[in-house]
Amino acid sequence: DSGVTQTPKHLITATGQRVTLRCSPRSGDLSVYWYQQSLDQGLQFLIQYYNGEERAKGNILERFSAQQFPDLHSELNLSSLELGDSALYFCASSERDTETQYFGPGTRLLVL
Amino acid sequence: EDQVTQSPEALRLQEGESSSLNCSYTVSGLRGLFWYRQDPGKGPEFLFTLYSAGEEKEKERLKATLTKKESFLHITAPKPEDSATYLCAVGGGDDYKLSFGAGTTVTVRA
Numbered sequence: 001d002s003g004v005t006q007t008p009k010h011l012i013t014a015t016g017q018r019v020t021l022r023c024s025p026r027s028g029d030l031s032v033y034w035y036q037q038s039l040d041q042g043l044q045f046l047i048q049y050y051n052g053e054e055r056a057k058g059n060i061l062e063r064f065s066a067q068q069f070p071d072l073h074s075e076l077n078l079s080s081l082e083l084g085d086s087a088l089y090f091c092a093s094s095e096r097d098t099e100t101q102y103f104g105p106g107t108r109l110l111v112l
Numbered sequence: 113e114d115q116v117t118q119s120p121e122a123l124r125l126q127e128g129e130s131s132s133l134n135c136s137y138t139v140s141g142l143r144g145l146f147w148y149r150q151d152p153g154k155g156p157e158f159l160f161t162l163y164s165a166g167e168e169k170e171k172e173r174l175k176a177t178l179t180k181k182e183s184f185l186h187i188t189a190p191k192p193e194d195s196a197t198y199l200c201a202v203g204g205g206d207d208y209k210l211s212f213g214a215g216t217t218v219t220v221r222a
Contacts, residue, residue, distance in 0.1 A: 002155065031208070043156070043199065045209035056207040090155055100146065101210060103155035 004104035018079040025093030032074040038087040118213035135200030
């Protein structure tokens with residue numbers, strides 16, 4: 001158990017809908033990272049927050065957004081969902097930007 | 113752009129048959145090279161961080177090494193419970209993302 005929690009574990013929704021994925025980092029970690037893992041693309045970095053502020057952005061679609069709250073938990077919002085958005089979404093956290101990232105168990109999203 | 117290439121894609125081993133996984137990388141200003149283990153449907157589990165060429169780290173039957181261009185993960189006398197996908201990632205430059213390779217799926221038969 002890495003200490004990173006993610007909810008929900010599974011999510012099934014329809015195209016065009018909007019969903020919110022939640023992540024609680026390890027106690028004491030200030031950085032939260034979001035990654036997408038699909039069969040054909042592997043693990044892809046989406047976005048990083050550090051102590052409430054956006055720090056780095058990867059290949060995140062404009063339909064996706066995230067935020068980190070004062071209690072350091074983070075939410076990833078996915079809107080106007082498409083079939084291709086079906087994937088595993090992982091959250092990771094680290095104590096400092098350059099330290100090791102610890103991953104949560106993931107949320108499996110299925111868009112029908 | 114950081115690039116990570118892992119080989120082989122898949123590795124089938126007999127229990128006790130030692131082998132090595134390769135991770136080749138290109139990165140501007142290496143901050144760290146990371147090895148993770150991932151079981152199907154689960155999140156990546158941290159194994160090692162290597163920071164500079166020549167560094168080595170060990171954990172049970174696993175040993176990771178680092179050169180300026182590649183890293184190796186050596187599996188000594190593997191057991192069936194070592195079956196998993198092993199992911200290599202690099203962090204570099206001014207941002208803090210990790211760039212992952214596609215992974216090597218290891219299957220160890222009893």
